[in-house]
Structures are given as C-alpha cells and as structure tokens.
Amino acid sequence: MKRVLAVHIESLSIDLAQRRRARAGRRPGAGPTSCVLLTRTAAGRSLIGARCNEAARRGVRLGLTLAEAEALIDPRVRAKSGAPWVEEVSEERDGRALHALGLWCIRNVSPIVALDPPDGLLLDIAGTERLFGSEEALCRTLLKGMHRFGLGVRIAVTDTIGAACALSRFGRTPRNIVETGLEEDALAPLPVEALRLPRATAERLAELGVHSIHQLTQLDRNRVAARFGGDVALRLDQALGRAFEPVTPLVYETPPQAERSFEGPVKSLEAITQTAEALVNELAAELTRARRGLTEAVLVIAPSDLPPRQIPLALARPSADARHLWNMLKPKIETVHLGFGVERVRFTAVRTARLPTRQSTAFGDCGDGRDSRGLVDEGPKGSAKKRILDRHLGELIDVLSARLGRDKIVTPVAEATHLPENTYTWRSQGDPRPAQRPANPHILPPRPSRLFQPPETATFDALTPTGAPRRVRWRGLAYRIRRAQGPERIARPWWEDSQHTVRDYFRLETACGRTLWTYRQPKDGRAFVHGEWS
Amino acid sequence: MPSARPAPTPENTLQRPRRAVSSGWASLDQALFAGALLPRGADLNLPGLGPAGPDDAPSAGSLKRGAPSGLVRGGVHEWFGTGAHQEAHAGEAWAPPQFLLGHLAARAVQEASERGAPTHVLWIGRSVWPYPRTLNGGVDLAEVDRLPSSQRNSLSSFLMGFDLELREVPERFSLAGGALFEHSLFVDPGSGAAQTGQRLWAIDTALRCPSVTAIVADGSGLPMAGTRRLQLAAAAADALVLLARPPAEVGEISAATTRWTVTRIQDEDTGATDFANGAEAPRWRVELLRAKGSQGIR
Numbered sequence: 001m002k003r004v005l006a007v008h009i010e011s012l013s014i015d016l017a018q019r020r021r022a023r024a025g026r027r028p029g030a031g032p033t034s035c036v037l038l039t040r041t042a043a044g045r046s047l048i049g050a051r052c053n054e055a056a057r058r059g060v061r062l063g064l065t066l067a068e069a070e071a072l073i074d075p076r077v078r079a080k081s082g083a084p085w086v087e088e089v090s091e092e093r094d095g096r097a098l099h100a101l102g103l104w105c106i107r108n109v110s111p112i113v114a115l116d117p118p119d120g121l122l123l124d125i126a127g128t129e130r131l132f133g134s135e136e137a138l139c140r141t142l143l144k145g146m147h148r149f150g151l152g153v154r155i156a157v158t159d160t161i162g163a164a165c166a167l168s169r170f171g172r173t174p175r176n177i178v179e180t181g182l183e184e185d186a187l188a189p190l191p192v193e194a195l196r197l198p199r200a201t202a203e204r205l206a207e208l209g210v211h212s213i214h215q216l217t218q219l220d221r222n223r224v225a226a227r228f229g230g231d232v233a234l235r236l237d238q239a240l241g242r243a244f245e246p247v248t249p250l251v252y253e254t255p256p257q258a259e260r261s262f263e264g265p266v267k268s269l270e271a272i273t274q275t276a277e278a279l280v281n282e283l284a285a286e287l288t289r290a291r292r293g294l295t296e297a298v299l300v301i302a303p304s305d306l307p308p309r310q311i312p313l314a315l316a317r318p319s320a321d322a323r324h325l326w327n328m329l330k331p332k333i334e335t336v337h338l339g340f341g342v343e344r345v346r347f348t349a350v351r352t353a354r355l356p357t358r359q360s361t362a363f364g365d366c367g368d369g370r371d372s373r374g375l376v377d378e379g380p381k382g383s384a385k386k387r388i389l390d391r392h393l394g395e396l397i398d399v400l401s402a403r404l405g406r407d408k409i410v411t412p413v414a415e416a417t418h419l420p421e422n423t424y425t426w427r428s429q430g431d432p433r434p435a436q437r438p439a440n441p442h443i444l445p446p447r448p449s450r451l452f453q454p455p456e457t458a459t460f461d462a463l464t465p466t467g468a469p470r471r472v473r474w475r476g477l478a479y480r481i482r483r484a485q486g487p488e489r490i491a492r493p494w495w496e497d498s499q500h501t502v503r504d505y506f507r508l509e510t511a512c513g514r515t516l517w518t519y520r521q522p523k524d525g526r527a528f529v530h531g532e533w534s
Numbered sequence: 535m536p537s538a539r540p541a542p543t544p545e546n547t548l549q550r551p552r553r554a555v556s557s558g559w560a561s562l563d564q565a566l567f568a569g570a571l572l573p574r575g576a577d578l579n580l581p582g583l584g585p586a587g588p589d590d591a592p593s594a595g596s597l598k599r600g601a602p603s604g605l606v607r608g609g610v611h612e613w614f615g616t617g618a619h620q621e622a623h624a625g626e627a628w629a630p631p632q633f634l635l636g637h638l639a640a641r642a643v644q645e646a647s648e649r650g651a652p653t654h655v656l657w658i659g660r661s662v663w664p665y666p667r668t669l670n671g672g673v674d675l676a677e678v679d680r681l682p683s684s685q686r687n688s689l690s691s692f693l694m695g696f697d698l699e700l701r702e703v704p705e706r707f708s709l710a711g712g713a714l715f716e717h718s719l720f721v722d723p724g725s726g727a728a729q730t731g732q733r734l735w736a737i738d739t740a741l742r743c744p745s746v747t748a749i750v751a752d753g754s755g756l757p758m759a760g761t762r763r764l765q766l767a768a769a770a771a772d773a774l775v776l777l778a779r780p781p782a783e784v785g786e787i788s789a790a791t792t793r794w795t796v797t798r799i800q801d802e803d804t805g806a807t808d809f810a811n812g813a814e815a816p817r818w819r820v821e822l823l824r825a826k827g828s829q830g831i832r
Contacts, residue, residue, distance in 0.1 A: 390745070392652075392743050392744050392745040393654055393719075393743065393745040393746075395743070396739065396740060396743035396745065396746070397719070399739055400721055400736060400739060400740070403732075403735070404721070404722065404723055404724070404732070404736065408721060408722040408723070408724075409719065409720070409721050409722075410719075410720045410722075411718065411719055411720065412666035412669075412715070412718070412720070414666070420665075423666075423667065424665070424666040424667070426720070446673070446702055447665060447667045447668075448665060449632035449633050449636070449664045449665055449668045450629060450632060450664065450665060451665045464809070464811070466811065468811070470809050475627070481809060482808075482809060482810065483809070483810050483811070483812060483813055483814060484809070484810075484811060484813075485811070485812055485813035507813055509813065509814065509816070511800065512798065512800050513797075513798030513799050513800045513817075514798060515816040531665065532629060533633065533700065533816045534616050534629035534630065534631060534632050534633070
C-alpha cells in the first residue's frame with residue numbers, strides 16, 4: 001500500500017532568486033530592487049527566461065530581451081524602489097536547491113523522497129501521517145515549511161505517482177488529498193497534459209477534441225494505443241494505479257558519528273572529557289578504516305537544562321588522527337558551560353574527505369624509517385619527505401588556528417596594484433588561492449619594512465621646492481630632516497577613486513637616524529607617515 | 535666564504551669612513567654565523583673563545599675570532615631595537631629591526647635548504663610582521679664597519695659590534711632569491727600584555743613542529759621563565775628563534791643564547807647637518823651584548 005505526496009513548486013527559480021535578492025538586500029549598503037528578472041542567453045542576446053509577478057504585472061513577457069523588459073519598468077518605480085534584480089537562469093543551481101529541499105523533506109516529513117526535476121518532489125508518506133496525526137496535518141507541516149523557505153508550492157496526496165503529479169500541477173486547490181480508490185474521479189476533469197504526455201501527443205489529442213482525462217478514458221484503449229503510441233495508455237495506467245512506476249529515492253547519508261548518553265546528568269568535567277576523548281578515538285578509528293579524514297566536525301555536549309552546546313572543529317587538511325583532533329578539541333571543552341550536568345555527548349564528522357596518505361600521530365614518528373623531524377634518512381624520496389613536512393605544517397596550522405582562530409594564521413598574496421597598502425593581501429589557511437610571488441612585472445622602487453595601516457597623520461614644515469619637508473611633526477615629536485628623496489607619485493586608478501587622490505611619496509631621513517616613508521596629498525596638503533625602514 | 539677584508543686600524547675605525555666591504559652579505563654572515571649557521575653546541579668549544587684576554591678592549595682581530603659565538607641553531611636570540619640609542623625620543627614606539635630579522639630568516643632558509651632540512655619560517659606577533667615586500671628580496675644588508683669595543687654607546691659594554699647598511703640589489707641577486715616569501719607563515723596571537731601567554735604558547739607550539747626552521751617572534755614582555763622554556767624548546771628542536779624586544783627591556787634578565795641591540799646611527803655619529811636631496815642607505819649599529827658560553831668583556 002502506497003501513499004504518494006507530490007510537491008510542485010510553481011516557480012522554483014523565481015522563488016530562489018527572490019531569496020537571494022532578499023539576502024543581498026539585508027547586506028549593509030545594498031539598495032532596493034524593484035522586481036526579479038531571470039535571463040537566458042540565446043544567440044548572444046539576453047532574453048527573459050522567468051520573471052516575478054510584479055514584473056509580469058508591468059507587462060514583462062517571456063522571450064523579451066532584457067533591454068525591452070527594463071524599458072517596461074516605469075522610471076518613477078525605478079527611482080523609488082530601485083533597478084530590477086537580474087540574474088542568469090541556472091538549472092544547475094536550481095537542481096542543487098531541489099536536492100537540498102529533498103534532504104529537508106527526509107529529515108522533516110518522510111524517509112522516502114525522490115526528486116522530480118525540474119520543480120517537483122515525490123514523497124512516499126505511507127505510515128508517516130500517523131506521526132503528524134493525519135494526512136491533513138502532515139500537509140500543513142510541509143506547506144508551512146515550504147512557505148518559510150519562501151516557496152509557493154501545490155501538493156497532492158494520492159495512491160499513485162501519476163495522479164499525484166497531475167493533481168499537484170493541475171488541481172484546483174493548492175492542497176489536494178484524494179482518498180484511496182477515488183483517483184479516477186479526481187483526475188476526470190483535468191486536461192490531458194496532466195498525464196505528463198509529450199507536447200505533440202497532447203496537441204494531437206486536442207485536435208481530435210480530446211481535452212480532458214475523462215474523455216480519454218471513454219475511448220477504446222487499444223485504438224488509443226494504436227493511434228497515439230503506447231505512451232498515452234501507459235501514463236493513464238500509471239495514474240490510475242494499473243501500471244507500476246519505479247522511482248529512485250534520494251539517499252540520505254548520515255554523517256559518521258559517535259555518541260554516548262549518561263545514565264543521569266554528569267557534572268564532572270573529567271568524566272565528560274574522558275567520554276569525549278573516547279568518542280574522538282572511536283570516530284577516528286572508524287574513519288581510518290574507511291580511509292577517510294575529517295575536515296569539519298562538531299562535538300555536541302547536551303546539558304540537561306540548557307540547549308546543546310556545539311564545539312565546531314575545522315581542519316586545513318583532512319585528518320583521522322585521534323591525537324591531533326583531541327589536541328584541538330580539548331582546550332575548547334574546558335570552556336563549555338555544563339549547567340546542572342551533561343546527559344549526552346556526540347561527536348559528528350560533518351564533512352570528510354579521502355585521506356591522501358597514511359596518517360600517524362601529530363609531529364610524532366612516521367613509523368617507516370623516518371625520524372621525528374619527518375626526514376627520510378637516505379634515498380631520493382624527495383616528494384614523500386615534502387609530503388610529510390607539509391602534513392606537519394598542516395597540523396601546526398590546525399593547532400594554532402584551533403586556539404587563535406582561522407584568520408590569525410595567514411600568508412601574503414601579491415596583487416597587481418601600485419597602491420602600497422593593497423600590494424599584498426593576507427590569505428588565511430584553507431583559502432584555495434595558492435601563495436605566489438608578485439605577478440607585477442615592474443621592479444618596484446625601494447619600499448619600507450613596516451607599513452602603518454592606516455597611514456598616520458603628520459605635519460610637514462618648511463617645504464622645499466620639490467615638496468619635501470625640512471621638518472616633520474609626527475606622533476607628537478618633531479623631526480629634523482637631513483635627506484629627502486622624492487616625490488614618487490602614486491595615484492589610485494581613476495575608475496576606483498572619484499576623489500582623484502594623488503599621493504606624493506617622500507623618503508625622509510631624520511637627524512636621529514630614522515628613515516620614514518611619508519606622503520603628501522597635493523590636493524588638500526595633508527601629510528601622512530606611511531612606513532618606516534627599520 | 536670568508537672574505538679578505540683589511541683589518542681595521544685604530545685610525546680608520548675612529549674616523550669611520552663609509553667603506554663598503556667587497557662581498558656584501560657574506561661578510562655580515564661571517565660575523566654572524568661564521569659562514570654557516572652553527573649546529574648546537576658548537577659555540578661552546580670554538581677556538582678563540584676562551585676567557586677574555588688581559589686587554590679590556592680587545593683588538594678587532596680577537597673580536598673576529600670571537601664571532602662564531604654568534605647565531606647558533608637551537609638557540610634563542612634576542613634583538614633589542616630599533617630605538618635611538620640616546621634617550622632623545624623616550625616616548626617613541628619601538629620598531630623591530632625587520633630588515634635584519636628578515637635577512638637572518640632568509641639566511642636560515644637558505645642554510646636549511648642546503649642542508650636538506652625543512653624551510654618554513656613563522657612570524658609570530660603582528661609587530662614583527664614585515665611589509666611582505668621585505669621578504670621578496672631586492673634588498674641586502676652589508677657590514678660597513680666593525681666597531682672596536684672601546685667605541686661605546688649608552689650601553690656599557692658589548693662583545694662585538696658593527697654597522698650595517700641596507701643596499702638595494704636586483705631581486706634575482708638577493709639572498710635566497712626571495713624564497714622567504716614562499717616559506718613564511720604569519721601568526722597573530724593577539725597583541726597586548728594579556729596575550730603574552732598566548733604568544734609564548736604559539737612560539738612553543740611552533741617549535742614542536744618539525745617543519746619549522748626559524749621563528750621570528752615578538753618577544754616583548756616575556757618573563758625569564760618564558761625565555762628559558764623557549765631556549766629549551768629551541769635546543770630540542772634545533773630551530774633558530776629570533777625574538778624582537780623593545781629597547782626598554784634590555785635590563786630584563788633572560789635565558790637567551792645571545793642578546794643584541796640594534797640602534798640607529800644619528801647625526802652626531804655621522805656629522806652631517808644640512809638638508810640635502812637624495813637618499814642614503816639606512817644604517818644601523820648592531821652590538822652583541824651577551825653570548826652564552828663566552829665571557830662578557832667588561
């Protein structure tokens with residue numbers, strides 16, 4: 001006995017775009033947007049592939065070019081509520097969202113869920129309605145969840161997949177529940193397109209005056225099959241439950257995890273730490289057997305009277321090394337508020353990746369003839385040695401970032417710009433951009449070893465004809481200048497800077513032996529100290 | 535690698551002319567490393583490093599022989615500076631001698647890669663992070679002058695001293711070819727006195743990692759126990775630890791292998807007064823205050 005719930009999302013891509021638009025609108029500095037237009041590129045032109053109701057009300061039809069559609073939006077509307085939110089249609093992105101929705105249904109509604117691309121889901125809810133009270137209540141829960149995601153959906157519950165799909169798309173109400181055995185009556189008034197027929201077949205049926213499913217069922221089955229192909233008869237049989245229809249349900253992979261529940265609330269930190277360590281060992285052993293390492297994990301400590309506390313763990317490289325993981329988790333456990341006692345501890349590997357090489361303990365022996373510094377005693381295995389060293393460095397980065405924060409361990413990346421403060425950006429670990437030498441082909445003039453960020457204001461006195469000062473006041477001290485080199489003019493690119501700020505850099509040597517890197521803005525005469533040779 | 539430089543006579547050291555040494559950094563490194571970073575323990579039994587001679591102010595020759603007591607792997611080396619050596623600008627914030635630290639780190643990377651050892655350098659503490667351009671080569675430090683120990687600054691004594699000059703060189707000729715840029719990792723353990731423990735922990739943790747060959751760290755406010763701990767860890771790891779400390783902490787006790795001061799050379803030292811256009815290479819005076827295993831010359 002099967003009960004099928006079909007979900008049809010009426011305008012998936014538009015709803016998703018609305019979500020992205022709302023999210024972007026909440027960002028600081030974002031202006032309002034008036035409506036949503038999704039474009040599809042055909043022959044080099046951007047055509048409207050989908051649009052929101054607001055745009056449709058203003059006369060934007062599918063297939064218009066983007067320029068025509070934008071012209072349809074009243075300039076007054078545009079001034080008040082902003083330009084339209086324009087995006088490219090992406091089936092792949094929508095497919096990912098549908099997959100995520102399917103996983104949500106597995107967690108919240110029913111364990112058997114299949115995707116019905118491009119905009120549908122099929123759920124087998126036989127038996128699960130009891131968890132909600134009734135099919136009615138189950139549908140309400142599902143609709144409420146979908147509305148919370150901002151999705152407009154129509155659903156149907158019947159005994160067959162075909163009927164559920166037809167009713168969810170062509171049913172009169174957003175929620176159709178059909179009792180067992182009444183499919184034929186429910187389907188009768190629906191148009192033949194509801195049977196998921198190819199468009200050409202449906203058109204040919206319409207030419208012959210066959211518009212509704214009721215009319216189709218009146219015709220002689222063999223002659224229908226002979227004239228329109230076996231497809232029509234098969235779809236009809238599937239909708240009425242006379243033929244079997246296979247679907248592939250979505251597989252929900254539970255992340256590997258280890259869990260312990262205590263008999264009662266446990267207050268001793270020692271007991272909890274020991275349990276957590278045992279869980280880490282257990283999970284690490286399981287992952288090692290599967291030759292996988294975790295890159296993201298979470299330790300959940302559930303006190304009896306407080307919401308569960310989550311301790312996240314993120315690694316630069318996959319690892320299944322229990323000691324290494326435990327070293328990073330241990331200091332965090334000690335900071336967790338235990339309330340009146342902990343009832344449950346769980347360690348979950350949120351994300352895992354294949355382990356490239358055999359793991360061993362952190363910084364310890366590598367177990368195959370290498371000493372504790374990771375060096376191969378002899379032999380030309382340079383790459384193996386390098387890999388071990390890389391792993392040691394990765395573990396060091398993990399240990400440091402577990403305590404200091406991921407963004408506190410950085411490497412410089414050279415950028416192609418002349419603006420000194422932007423020439424190098426800091427890249428934290430886990431960022432996939434590789435470290436590189438500057439791609440800048442210019443040989444830069446001498447630069448200081450320290451850059452003050454932001455530049456510190458100073459006063460230039462007794463300027464020479466070149467603009468260099470003979471005296472500088474900076475940080476409350478006066479400096480006599482012995483030598484000055486410059487100016488070196490550095491300006492922002494005009495497309496980035498509406499103020500046209502130009503800086504004239506001088507390298508100044510003070511009488512006390514400091515070498516400062518200073519600049520003056522000729523536009524407003526303000527002077528700054530930007531760096532120092534030290 | 536030793537270069538044939540003329541032994542300074544008392545006359546020219548007193549006048550201190552701007553005299554370039556022929557082979558650039560080689561001579562500086564001869565002073566600092568005696569050709570290469572020394573393995574641990576080598577500093578204790580080098581010839582020429584006995585008790586100080588009968589003369590209170592030894593000649594330049596004996597200073598040079600004493601030089602290998604300089605930088606050894608597996609040791610903590612403290613660098614005080616750079617502030618003006620006279621207390622003219624007492625309130626001014628200290629700046630670590632970044633060109634010198636960068637030079638030493640690059641030297642350590644080069645030496646480690648020749649040895650086939652790991653080559654990663656960690657910069658711990660935001661105040662020692664150099665502008666990354668510094669790591670990329672293009673500059674070099676050269677010894678321009680060696681000081682006799684009679685030439686004294688505010689600090690009462692030093693074991694050896696020399697003046698350094700920063701030179702611009704084409705990038706491809708620079709030390710280690712800019713390899714330091716690729717082998718550097720920057721760690722920010724937070725600044726301020728409250729974070730001293732965190733910084734100490736970060737240095738200590740980094741020393742336990744076999745991939746690290748040198749650590750350049752902000753050493754301000756480190757207690758004696760902390761430096762001893764680092765010294766032990768560095769010795770165990772055979773890594774080079776360079777601690778930059780504010781000049782005001784010269785009086786603090788520490789367990790470091792060597793302690794150096796880096797000061798700026800002022801007008802009074804050079805005699806120049808007038809304003810001029812153009813630039814001269816920045817110069818610093820480096821003085822070795824203490825080296826464990828050799829007796830201080832007082």
